[in-house]
Amino acid sequence: MAKITPISGFPEWLPEQRLIEQQVLDTVRRQFELYGFAPIETRAIEPLDVLLSKGDDKEIYVLQRLHAEDHAEAEFGLHFDITIPFARYVQQHRGQLHFPFKRYQIQKVWRGERPQEGRYREFYQADIDVIGDGELPLAYDAEFPRLIHEIVDKLPIPPLTIGVNNRKLLEGFYRGLGIEDITGTLRIMDKLGKIGVEGVLQQLTDQLGLEPDQAQNCVALGQIRGEDSSFTEEVRALGIEHELLSEGLSELAFVMEACEDLPPGRVGADLSIARGLDYYTGTVYECYLEGHEQVGSVCGGGRYDNLASDAKVKLPGVGISLGVTRILGYLFGRGLLSADRSTPVVVLVALPDEESRLAAMDVARRLRRRGIPADVHHSPQKYGKQIRAAERRGIPYVWFFDPKGEDGHQVRDIRGGQQVPADPDAWTPSEEDFFAG
Amino acid sequence: MAKITPISGFPEWLPEQRLIEQQVLDTVRRQFELYGFAPIETRAIEPLDVLLSKGDDKEIYVLQRLHAEDHAEAEFGLHFDITIPFARYVQQHRGQLHFPFKRYQIQKVWRGERPQEGRYREFYQADIDVIGDGELPLAYDAEFPRLIHEIVDKLPIPPLTIGVNNRKLLEGFYRGLGIEDITGTLRIMDKLGKIGVEGVLQQLTDQLGLEPDQAQNCVALGQIRGEDSSFTEEVRALGIEHELLSEGLSELAFVMEACEDLPPGRVGADLSIARGLDYYTGTVYECYLEGHEQVGSVCGGGRYDNLASDAKVKLPGVGISLGVTRILGYLFGRGLLSADRSTPVVVLVALPDEESRLAAMDVARRLRRRGIPADVHHSPQKYGKQIRAAERRGIPYVWFFDPKGEDGHQVRDIRGGQQVPADPDAWTPSEEDFFAG
Structure with missing residues (x-):
């Protein structure tokens, strides 16, 4: 090139x-x-x-x-x-x-x-x-x-x-x-x-x-x-x-x-x-x-x-x-118009470990099925690093799940830090969380 | 040219x-x-x-x-x-x-x-x-x-x-x-x-x-x-x-x-x-x-x-x-994909006479304000002609209003022919009437 x-x-x-x-x-x-x-x-x-x-x-x-x-x-x-x-x-x-x-x-x-x-x-x-x-x-x-x-x-x-x-x-x-x-x-x-x-x-x-x-x-x-x-x-x-x-x-x-x-x-x-x-x-x-x-x-x-x-x-x-x-x-x-989001993603699914990749992809799939733009973090880094990656792109939520199935699923609003239990087939973000299109 | x-x-x-x-x-x-x-x-x-x-x-x-x-x-x-x-x-x-x-x-x-x-x-x-x-x-x-x-x-x-x-x-x-x-x-x-x-x-x-x-x-x-x-x-x-x-x-x-x-x-x-x-x-x-x-x-x-x-x-x-x-x-x-609509318009507002043009434009404006694509017929032709113009473009509804204000407003579904009284600030077509976008 x-x-x-x-x-x-x-x-x-x-x-x-x-x-x-x-x-x-x-x-x-x-x-x-x-x-x-x-x-x-x-x-x-x-x-x-x-x-x-x-x-x-x-x-x-x-x-x-x-x-x-x-x-x-x-x-x-x-x-x-x-x-x-x-x-x-x-x-x-x-x-x-x-x-x-x-x-x-x-x-x-x-x-x-x-x-x-x-x-x-x-x-x-x-x-x-x-x-x-x-x-x-x-x-x-x-x-x-x-x-x-x-x-x-x-x-x-x-x-x-x-x-x-x-x-x-x-x-x-x-x-x-x-x-x-x-x-x-x-x-x-x-x-x-x-x-x-x-x-x-x-x-x-x-x-x-x-x-x-x-x-x-x-x-x-x-x-x-x-x-x-x-x-x-x-x-x-x-x-x-x-x-x-x-x-x-x-x-x-x-x-x-x-x-x-x-x-x-x-x-x-x-x-x-x-x-x-x-x-x-x-x-x-x-x-x-x-x-x-x-x-x-x-x-x-x-x-x-x-x-x-x-x-x-x-x-x-x-x-x-x-x-x-x-x-x-x-x-x-002139800097009169700028954006804080570089992706349409609303939920970043955190990747707990390499073995859970297919399970994480399944969580993303269930969210997408209901119209929620979702993505899986690319690498099983420390959760703090994964949250910062979401922050840098302006993604409002990070999704956590326990690969052993004990703690279930949780979603964290990284703007405020609240983290609550959530069902990937039911949880829905608010309308303002979507990049208005 | x-x-x-x-x-x-x-x-x-x-x-x-x-x-x-x-x-x-x-x-x-x-x-x-x-x-x-x-x-x-x-x-x-x-x-x-x-x-x-x-x-x-x-x-x-x-x-x-x-x-x-x-x-x-x-x-x-x-x-x-x-x-x-x-x-x-x-x-x-x-x-x-x-x-x-x-x-x-x-x-x-x-x-x-x-x-x-x-x-x-x-x-x-x-x-x-x-x-x-x-x-x-x-x-x-x-x-x-x-x-x-x-x-x-x-x-x-x-x-x-x-x-x-x-x-x-x-x-x-x-x-x-x-x-x-x-x-x-x-x-x-x-x-x-x-x-x-x-x-x-x-x-x-x-x-x-x-x-x-x-x-x-x-x-x-x-x-x-x-x-x-x-x-x-x-x-x-x-x-x-x-x-x-x-x-x-x-x-x-x-x-x-x-x-x-x-x-x-x-x-x-x-x-x-x-x-x-x-x-x-x-x-x-x-x-x-x-x-x-x-x-x-x-x-x-x-x-x-x-x-x-x-x-x-x-x-x-x-x-x-x-x-x-x-x-x-x-x-x-190959004719394997064809459309019956040549416009996004859902409602064609019929024009009763030249004097009513601004009133007709106002009706269209009230429909648009609620997200309904609307247009005014360009010329005060006979209503039959205006309906046929809507038909040719695949517009599902024609809107009639009485410029003297006596008969009020009516909307006609030209696919079935039903015509009912309607309020330009309240009437809403069904979702399938919109050109899915």
């Missing part, structure tokens, strides 16, 4: 961390299913032209067989998100799916970007999307902030601030101002958080050639926030008129109203949100960890009309993606 | 199939945890020299960034199994792990081989291994057949026949016969099932230059089977003596005895099992679906002494790998 060093950007967790990650993914999945999303997985690879049709080509890892012909063109690459593979999946299996098709997908994705804190080259995304056949009611756009809020509320992570905006609102406003390069404007406005008001004003005028008052208006719009539908008045006060703007305003107002029973501070209109990817056509979402905004966006998505559609069929969709690895990697790295 | 065709060897399931796959993976995982295995995941890529140190290099997919320098050497490849990455993980994180380290790992792997029925280029493996620090009792070898039997017993798949053999037994026997090329002999003996007795005899004499009676003895050994430890006598009757043979015989007898309470036909000694990979050093396992042996081996593994060890540290291990995709792909393909 040769190199055994970490590879930058490809995180690996210890078992105690993976147990937490798994618990997080289980909670996410359960919540997705409660909301009626069905699971799918797509293959890890896509044809390069599918990947290149919507993506930033610098990030793609291409794949080749080790002994491919020297000059063979690479045909496939690893997916860098799961939205584009999902759109391809829907087109490919359209005849076998029921629409609106609500699906979730929790998979790893790969990006060949320069690794830095909070940026990974391999990471988990947890995506939900719904795709309609022909049309898709706005009610679906309103469902996502609630769903994301409810998930995060159940996870051992800081609360999320969910920002919502609408691309029609932005595009309508820009068009109302007489701006033609909508994509260019969106791209620069997207940097408001990073380069600030002055930087954005300068780029809008220098790079796009906007008039100073056009640029000022764009920035004014981008600074509007609100937790109810009051943002509508603020936008109207800027005095810009456009049909698309009105449509976007009423869509965003609908989403905000549908979320108004959520706790304060969780969901807000944030008119700075643009989302870099150019396929969004309506609602857009962007979420930050409260108090840890420096991590960057950890969840985002939006409405797209043309991602899965083709010339003949219109398949509009809306989706959101939760960056599980980004959140956990940050929290693990 | 360009190509939307399937890619040979990269299977993708429909939601109804993925629901089954997920249920299978959950059962596997729960069983692994009951036996005290802790979860880890390793990155999808490994340095090429790690992959090449133990593998068949023709199968490796190498990775390169799309815009890498033209002549950059590829450094990394996708893993083709999870045993080698696990051995690397153990070496890398040794100081932070507790030994014996029992871990499970359920991940996709990639092999660039020629696709054919039952062979995939991307597929799930579910692996368990235990690695000891310095030594590892044989009791662990005896645990795997039982664990695998218990898993398969809980899955909607045909029973497995678990064959067990021992490399020391084979090597000792071959050495006792005076054979020197042990690896070559193993490689040819491994083909017994494929090319038959005559083919193997011919290759042993022609390719390896064995004497006819040496070859005959090898084949005679390879034909021994048994469900108890009677195989020992049959081997001894061949009259070959070697220390390693005796050791292997007693190890295999120990494993067989520890499994003797399992139902007949499930676990047997099978002295033809060699396992192609050359890192095994003791117990080896190979499992087939009963009545579907033509699929090939769907589960296999064994004891290895030198995979994770290095010059300074001995880290012997034993593991087994279950080919989940191979099993499911075969059963899906």
